Structure formats: structure tokens, C-alpha cells
Amino acid sequence: MFLRNLRTKAPLVRRAFGPAHHRLSSLALEQDTAARLSPALAPAPAPAPTSIHTQIPASIPISVYTDIPDAPKPKKMETPVAYSTMAGRLQPQLLKALDQMEYKYMTPVQQKVLQLPNFTDDCLVQAKTGTGKTIAFLLPALQTLLTTKGLPRSQVGLLVLAPTRELAQQIADECNKLTSLCQPPLDCHIAVGGSNKKSALSKFLTGKPTILVATPGRLIDYLSEAATRAKFTDLRCLVLDEADRMLDQGFMPALVKILQQMPPKSTGWQGMCFSATLPPSIHKVLHLVLKPHHVRLSTIDKDEVPTVDAIPQSLLAVDAIEDVFPALHSLLSCEKYDNPMLKAVIFSSTARQAALMYQIFGHTGGAAPGKIPVYQMHSRMSQTARNRTVEEFKATQTGLLFASDVVGRGMDFPDVGLVVQIGLPSDTEQYVHRVGRTGRAGKLGRAVIVLTPEELSFVRNNRQFPIKETTTVHPRASPTLSANIIRQALEKIPEQSKTQAYVAFLGFTKTLKKIHGLEPSAIVQLANRFAASMGCTEPPALDSSVVGKMGLKGVPGLVIKGKNGVPAGVPSQNSRRPMPRGKKPFDDSTPSASGAENGQNKPTGEPRSHKRPRRDMR
Numbered sequence: 001m002f003l004r005n006l007r008t009k010a011p012l013v014r015r016a017f018g019p020a021h022h023r024l025s026s027l028a029l030e031q032d033t034a035a036r037l038s039p040a041l042a043p044a045p046a047p048a049p050t051s052i053h054t055q056i057p058a059s060i061p062i063s064v065y066t067d068i069p070d071a072p073k074p075k076k077m078e079t080p081v082a083y084s085t086m087a088g089r090l091q092p093q094l095l096k097a098l099d100q101m102e103y104k105y106m107t108p109v110q111q112k113v114l115q116l117p118n119f120t121d122d123c124l125v126q127a128k129t130g131t132g133k134t135i136a137f138l139l140p141a142l143q144t145l146l147t148t149k150g151l152p153r154s155q156v157g158l159l160v161l162a163p164t165r166e167l168a169q170q171i172a173d174e175c176n177k178l179t180s181l182c183q184p185p186l187d188c189h190i191a192v193g194g195s196n197k198k199s200a201l202s203k204f205l206t207g208k209p210t211i212l213v214a215t216p217g218r219l220i221d222y223l224s225e226a227a228t229r230a231k232f233t234d235l236r237c238l239v240l241d242e243a244d245r246m247l248d249q250g251f252m253p254a255l256v257k258i259l260q261q262m263p264p265k266s267t268g269w270q271g272m273c274f275s276a277t278l279p280p281s282i283h284k285v286l287h288l289v290l291k292p293h294h295v296r297l298s299t300i301d302k303d304e305v306p307t308v309d310a311i312p313q314s315l316l317a318v319d320a321i322e323d324v325f326p327a328l329h330s331l332l333s334c335e336k337y338d339n340p341m342l343k344a345v346i347f348s349s350t351a352r353q354a355a356l357m358y359q360i361f362g363h364t365g366g367a368a369p370g371k372i373p374v375y376q377m378h379s380r381m382s383q384t385a386r387n388r389t390v391e392e393f394k395a396t397q398t399g400l401l402f403a404s405d406v407v408g409r410g411m412d413f414p415d416v417g418l419v420v421q422i423g424l425p426s427d428t429e430q431y432v433h434r435v436g437r438t439g440r441a442g443k444l445g446r447a448v449i450v451l452t453p454e455e456l457s458f459v460r461n462n463r464q465f466p467i468k469e470t471t472t473v474h475p476r477a478s479p480t481l482s483a484n485i486i487r488q489a490l491e492k493i494p495e496q497s498k499t500q501a502y503v504a505f506l507g508f509t510k511t512l513k514k515i516h517g518l519e520p521s522a523i524v525q526l527a528n529r530f531a532a533s534m535g536c537t538e539p540p541a542l543d544s545s546v547v548g549k550m551g552l553k554g555v556p557g558l559v560i561k562g563k564n565g566v567p568a569g570v571p572s573q574n575s576r577r578p579m580p581r582g583k584k585p586f587d588d589s590t591p592s593a594s595g596a597e598n599g600q601n602k603p604t605g606e607p608r609s610h611k612r613p614r615r616d617m618r
């Protein structure tokens with residue numbers, strides 16, 4: 001495998017993934033790199049290398065990582081309990097549906113929830129990603145709906161709130177499977193943004209929506225109508241999936257508005273909060289949906305990390321931001337070589353970067369390894385394109401999905417074997433959820449995080465995760481070839497895409513100022529190097545209003561339209577000569593140099609969703 005036993009060869013690996021000009025550089029350049037990196041990472045100076053690579057100063061002191069704990073030993077599996085034992089406690093039509101879904105045994109979280117003496121208790125439930133929490137909250141809630149006398153089917157008895165449209169749809173799909181045998185039917189409606197509100201609302205008002213799965217924004221729209229509000233007077237259960245997200249500052253105002261339109265908690269509706277991560281910050285707001293004496297369940301031990309044990313987590317530390325795309329290319333090529341049916345999700349920090357990487361690796365740039373479909377998923381796409389991507393990526397056996405965090409939580413894409421995170425997640429919880437897109441339902445998976453020196457503090461500050469620095473150079477890895485393929489791909493990417501990715505990078509990096517510890521001028525410098533890594537010969541020119549909104553007015557290094565000799569309203573010519581340094585012919589000497597494998601001759605990775613992204617959806 002590509003990423004193994006790094007410790008002995010780390011300096012070599014990092015050199016291998018440096019851009020062409022790094023690798024051609026003299027010792028002086030390497031020393032310069034070391035000086036640049038050490039302050040970011042190591043409190044102590046780097047130990048002198050003692051290996052055969054003595055002539056190469058270790059840019060990152062290996063000792064920094066030696067105390068990262070090994071992956072925890074998997075917990076002893078408890079004997080699974082069959083769903084058939086729930087006869088008498090769950091309605092026969094639910095049990096039959098579970099059987100049809102081939103869910104013979106309860107997962108641990110399902111077992112814990114279904115062993116509660118009372119299915120109508122308020123509860124806060126934590127269980128690892130991919131362990132069946134959806135069924136764990138749906139079953140007790142559906143059981144209540146099916147057994148409560150006097151609940152009119154045209155009234156919403158169960159309301160599930162989820163943070164994203166795709167997750168809401170996925171929950172509704174699972175719910176429909178569970179209720180498929182119920183007679184009379186239990187109708188599940190969905191209220192999410194990006195769809196035709198008028199027709200969905202009309203169906204909701206004229207139909208029998210006993211269950212509603214919604215995202216907060218669209219539900220608030222719905223609730224502005226008195227007739228819609230009247231549908232909730234008999235509410236029996238409210239579930240917050242991804243509860244910590246639903247209760248964070250971003251969603252809190254919307255949640256409060258929704259709760260104001262619901263019957264008061266004193267009417268007795270049940271509150272259920274589920275997530276793989278429950279940071280302490282949520283406890284002060286739990287009272288909004290849970291009674292003070294609610295039940296707390298967890299399948300995660302106190303001293304255990306919330307990531308799945310069966311997912312080895314690796315760090316691929318690159319020398320510099322310029323190395324990220326070539327390193328990713330090399331990683332994916334080697335992974336594809338090892339596993340021709342590779343199915344991977346590659347997360348980016350921003351929608352624009354996800355779109356850019358889709359272009360680099362997909363139809364436009366053609367840098368993906370041969371014969372692998374490439375998909376994109378982010379908030380800048382139309383909802384139709386997003387839905388199509390979800391459907392197709394769920395169904396495909398192999399493919400690369402370049403995604404932003406719209407699918408970072410909750411989404412269940414079967415058989416994803418690899419998750420790659422490019423750069424920092426927005427927070428520790430998001431790291432856990434992204435990793436959790438693989439290794440689901442007991443399957444195997446691996447997770448890699450690709451970090452630049454400026455980002456390595458994430459590993460240092462989160463030693464609870466068993467992240468191992470990666471090492472072994474894969475025999476098929478050819479950094480020169482990867483750098484060249486990426487350079488060629490970047491030449492085909494429209495300048496506008498690069499400018500958008502640059503602006504998004506600036507914005508995101510600024511929001512993470514606390515993590516980076518970077519001053520505004522350093523953020524701009526880093527963003528300008530990101531621009532260089534996209535093949536821009538100068539930083540993209542920005543409108544001064546954009547710069548003002550980001551709070552970066554007057555920060556040196558930015559190119560402002562109408563200033564710096566750049567005409568107003570005209571984008572800078574930043575992509576005419578991409579990556580001018582280190583331009584070299586393809587490295588045909590490596591085994592993986594065939595055009596078919598590396599996409600030199602034709603656009604590899606046929607895109608599956610190439611509808612033009614819609615502007616500013618978020």
C-alpha cells in the first residue's frame with residue numbers, strides 16, 4: 001500500500017512529493033523548506049537525521065509523531081441480538097420490513113435504544129458513524145405512531161430535522177422502506193430547499209403527511225403558512241439527526257424559530273437527539289428539545305475516540321501547498337493501481353475547491369487515473385445535479401467523488417473504501433464525520449488527510465485520533481509524472497474557476513485563523529501560493545468589495561481590480577503560463593506512465609454530473 005511505514009522514510013517521501021522545482025533544488029532549498037516548516041510544527045528543533053538520508057535535513061521532525069497512539073484495539077463484540085426477538089415490542093409490519101431490508105440483527109446502537117423500557121423517552125444518543133443510527137431513531141418513533149390511538153394520519157406525528165437536503169432525502173428513503181408494509185400507509189413527506197416549494201407544499205397540505213423529514217430553512221418557509229402550522233398540532237416526536245450540528249450556532253436561530261411554531265414541550269412530545277459527535281457545547285441548549293431528565297445512551301466508551309476503529313487514519317504531510325494536487329494525483333493513481341474498483345470521497349474545504357478538483361481530475365483536466373468515473377458534490381451545483389450525483393455515486397461500484405462538506409455528515413454511500421481530506425476540516429467533529437463516510441456498516445475503509453506545513457497543527461492538537469504519518473513510497477508512485485499531469489490539467493482549467501477557488505480559499509483560511517495562527521498578511525501569502533499551485537502566475541485580481549467583506553482591506557499581497565495596474569472589471573491574466581518552473585517532459589520511465597493509466601491522451605474519468613454549477617446557492 002501507498003501509505004505505510006512512513007517513519008523510516010519520511011524525509012524521502014516528502015521529497016518525493018515536492019513539486020518539480022523542489023526536487024531539482026539544491027540542499028540550500030531543502031534547508032530553506034526546513035526553516036519554513038519547523039516553527040509551525042515542532043516546539044523543539046528538528047533532530048539531526050541519522051539515516052542514509054543524512055544529506056537531506058528532515059523538514060518535519062519525525063519525533064513529533066512518535067507519541068501518536070496506535071489505533072485502539074477493537075472492542076469485544078457483543079453477541080448480536082436478532083430483530084426477531086423484538087416480536088411483541090415492535091409492530092409485525094415493521095419487523096417484516098426489517099427482514100425484507102435484510103437487517104436480521106440489531107446494531108449496538110439499535111440494541112441500546114430498543115432495549116429502553118419506554119420508546120417514548122426523550123433521549124440523547126451517541127454512536128459511531130455508519131452504525132445504523134437512522135434505524136435506531138426511526139423504529140421507536142414509528143412504533144409510537146403505529147400504536148398511538150387517535151393520531152390523525154393527515155397530521156404530522158413525527159418530524160425529523162437534518163442539516164442537508166441529501167441527508168433528509170436519505171432518511172425519508174429509509175423511513176419509506178420501514179413503513180412499506182404498513183396499512184393504512186404512513187406517508188413520509190420531505191421539505192428541503194432546492195426543490196419546487198409550491199408543488200411540495202401543496203402535496204403536503206392536501207395529503208396525509210404523518211411523517212415529515214425537513215431541513216430547517218425550507219421548514220421555516222412552510223411554517224409561514226397558517227395551514228402548515230396547523231399540521232403540527234398533534235406532534236408526538238421530534239428528532240434532531242446530526243444533533244450537534246442542528247444545535248450549533250449556524251442552525252440555532254432557525255431551530256428556535258421552528259420550535260416556536262411547534263406545540264410547547266409541555267404537551268409531551270418526545271425529543272430525540274442523535275449524533276456520532278456530541279461536544280460539550282451542546283449541553284446548554286439541549287433543553288430546547290429534551291426534558292431535563294432525558295435518557296443518555298452511548299456506544300462509545302469515555303476514553304474512546306468517536307472514529308471507527310476499523311478505519312486506519314493516515315497523514316500525508318506535503319512539503320508545501322504547491323505539492324497538494326500532485327500528491328493527491330499520485331495517491332489516487334497508486335490506490336487505483338492497488339484496487340481497480342477504487343471508490344473514494346475526496347473532501348475539500350470549500351465548494352469552489354471541490355469544483356476545481358473535479359475539473360482537474362475529471363472531464364476538463366483529465367488527471368484522474370484511467371477508467372474511473374469522476375463526480376462532484378457541493379453547494380454550487382443545482383439541486384437536480386446534486387440529486388443525480390447522490391443517486392449515481394450510491395449506485396456505482398467505483399468512482400471518485402470530489403466533495404465539500406454537503407456530504408460530510410450522515411451520507412451513506414455504500415462501499416466507499418477511501419476518504420481523503422484535502423486540508424483542514426472546519427472542526428474536530430467534521431474530521432470524525434468525514435472519516436465516517438468509509439468503514440460503514442462493519443465494512444473496511446481507510447482515511448487519509450493531506451496537510452501542508454501550515455495545517456499540521458491539526459494533528460498536533462488532536463492527538464486523540466490514531467493518525468499515523470504515512471511513509472512507504474509506492475513502487476508505482478512517480479512524483480514527476482504526477483506533477484506534470486497536474487500541470488497539464490491545470491492549463492485547461494478556466495481562469496474563473498481558479499479565481500473562485502482562490503477567493504474561497506482566502507475566506508476559509510481566514511475563518512480558521514485561530515487554528516492556523518496566521519496573521520492576515522500570512523493568510524494572503526498562503527492564498528497566493530495556493531494560486532501559484534493552480535498555475536497562476538500572479539494572484540487573481542479581486543473586487544475591492546470582496547476584499548472588504550473578507551476583512552482583508554489593505555493587506556499586502558492582494559491584487560485589487562482598479563488598483564495595482566489591473567483595470568477595474570477585468571480579471572488579471574493569471575493563468576496564461578501555468579507552473580512555469582520545473583516544466584519537464586513526462587517521466588516515461590515509470591511503470592505507470594501509460595496514457596491510459598494516467599490520462600495524458602484523453603480526458604479520463606468521464607464526468608457523471610457536469611451540469612453547470614449554479615451561482616451562490618449557499
Ligand SMILES: Nc1ncnc2c1ncn2[C@@H]1O[C@H](COP(=O)(O)OP(=O)(O)OP(=O)(O)O)[C@@H](O)[C@H]1O
Pocket residue numbers: 102103104105106107110127128129130131132133134135275276409410411412436440441
Ligand atoms: N441492523 C442493521 N443491519 C445491517 N445493516 C444495517 C443495520 N442498520 C443499518 N444498517 C446499514 O448501515 C449503514 C449505516 O447506517 P446509518 O446511515 O443509519 O448510520 P449512521 O450511524 O446514521 O451514520 P452517520 O453517523 O454517518 O450518520 C446503512 O447502509 C444502513 O443500511
